Amino acid sequence: MINVDKNITLGKLAVLSVMYSGEDESALQKKGRELGYRLYKGKVGSMDSSKIFAAVETAAKKEGLIDQRYREEHALYHSVLEAYSGMCRGQGGLGSIxxxxxxxxxIVRGSKIPGGDGDGEWIAVALYGNMGAPIKGYEHEVLGMGMNPI
Known part of the structure; x- marks a missing residue:
């Protein structure tokens, strides 16, 4: 089992949570919640990038991580866009190519650092998995993370 840093930051929590599973994931998420972060982990698969964005946004709303106000939806959108861009190595698009x-x-919401730094709330999104030609065995691992103020 991992030893979770008591000073884990928002972005690091998002990235590690998306990569860990089992007991390590549970311990990490428990520590994150103890430090005041709100988080949700889900999965999505598609050849259509809009379905990836929609899955993350739907989960964030359903889990109460964002509300209907423009600034919250906008912060989430740009966090997903940054994570997606990193995952695609700056080359947008899946199915079209x-x-x-x-x-x-x-998705993780809270202060950038545990206990806050007076900079308000932020939202971070991490994406991790496989990407490639839609043929089993032709994919490779990808990772992206985006973070924006709310």
């Missing part, structure tokens, strides 16, 4: 993605995603 015959690539598919099977991803785990994690």
């Amino acid at each position: 015959l690539r598919s993605a099977g991803l785990l995603f994690c």
